[in-house]
Amino acid sequence: MAIKRAAAETGQSPLVHSASGEGPQVDAFRAALARSGMDPATANRRIGESLGRILDRTLRATGVRRAVISGGDTSGHGMRQLGLSALVAKAPTIPGAALCQAFGTGPHDGLDIALKGGQMGSEDYFGWIRDGGGPQKSGKGTA
Numbered sequence: 001m002a003i004k005r006a007a008a009e010t011g012q013s014p015l016v017h018s019a020s021g022e023g024p025q026v027d028a029f030r031a032a033l034a035r036s037g038m039d040p041a042t043a044n045r046r047i048g049e050s051l052g053r054i055l056d057r058t059l060r061a062t063g064v065r066r067a068v069i070s071g072g073d074t075s076g077h078g079m080r081q082l083g084l085s086a087l088v089a090k091a092p093t094i095p096g097a098a099l100c101q102a103f104g105t106g107p108h109d110g111l112d113i114a115l116k117g118g119q120m121g122s123e124d125y126f127g128w129i130r131d132g133g134g135p136q137k138s139g140k141g142t143a
Contacts, residue, residue, distance in 0.1 A: 008062035013130055016054050018047055048074040052081025059108060066112040068129050075115035082108045087115075091133040094121050099133035 007014045033043050048071070055067060055078055069078040079085070084104035090112065091099040097116035103109055114129045122128075 005058075005061045008058075008064055013126065014058055014062070014064075015126070016051060016058070018051065044073055045077055048077025049081055052078030056082050056108070059111070065110075066130060068114045068116065068126055070116050070121075071118045074118075079113075079115070082106075082111070084108055084111065084113070087113070093129065093133045094125070097121065099129055 005014075033040060051074060052069075055069070058064070059067065059082075069075045079102070082102070082104065083106035084102040086103040087100040088103070089098040090101050093099055093114060094116070097114055097120055099112060099114045102111045102113045114133065116125070
């Protein structure tokens, strides 16, 4: 947590992620999951909930009021961990992933948040949202 807080306090953007795509970490996870007998949907839900709790603690510790959750199922699990239940579109970004204002109970009511599928958006998507979102020119912000 201290690293994420220090990043935010120096104007940087904390980024929390799990392993993605292919590689030794993903292979190790899949092997451990197979050995455990746990249903993959249960494992994915638990990962999404854990990432949501990390985001919750990061937002509380830093006072950051804008976030992105990437990953379709992860977005839903993360929103629940933040106590958020409703979204109102605030600015366009890419199709299906507007910057929104979120509403719910607790300290994150009114949070600016973008929820996007894992394969959507450009390489600059996270910085673009941090800086306000909205339509981009020059081909930026496209998948």
